[in-house]
Amino acid sequence: MYHYRERVEHADLASFEVLIGSYAQDKSKVYYGGKTIEEADRNSFQAITAGWAKDGNHAYFDGQIVDGADPQSLTLDAKNPKYAKDSTKVFYQGKMIPGMDPLGFTCLDSSFCKNGNQVLFMNQVVSDVDAASFAVDSCADEFPKPPKQMLCSEPRKTHMPGA
Incomplete structure (x- = not known):
């Protein structure tokens, strides 16, 4: 499967959904630009804008953890x-x-x-x-x-x- 020309490896196709911009998720993982955000908590993850997102543990910008946020x-x-x-x-x-x-x-x-x-x-x-x-x-x-x-x-x- 592809999302924004990026191949998404090991995604669950039945539950895969695009959130905002390059953020997406399936039943167990969160993705940015086709790559898994390993640290993301799928259950609390929120894509806020195309760049910003957060979960219960971290804030993210362009899929990367924002240090100290x-x-x-x-x-x-x-x-x-x-x-x-x-x-x-x-x-x-x-x-x-x-x-x-x-x-x-x-x-x-x-x-x-x-x-x-x-x-x-x-x-x-x-x-x-x-x-x-x-x-x-x-x-x-x-x-x-x-x-x-x-x-x-x-x-x-x-x-x-x-x-």
Whole structure:
């Protein structure tokens, strides 16, 4: 049997089902991209998005265990599901972001995220920005110059503070 052009070895064809993206399962195993996720607990496994999944013991991104993630408290950001957080850490595409406090962490759009102390643009810290007052706007042409603590979400019109 094949799933996304990947041969799935030893799957039970009668119970095999595609979950989301490359995640699939049968009556006893969980698969990603045609390969068995050996550590996955089939009974508690949940595919959340095409990339993120969790079970009672682990969180997964692209079928790999996310080191240090707590699956019980793991949530994805609603505006940018590449980001996830648990009770103590923030993750981007399955990798922990060092020093990023999950308290108050939220994405403002698909490019900008912040918590109470830091602002990220496409997973890079933006320096010299007050995270508490930071806002994002489309900065359409009717906005000739954004306020000092606002960045624009369109890259060709991005204004950095102090510019």
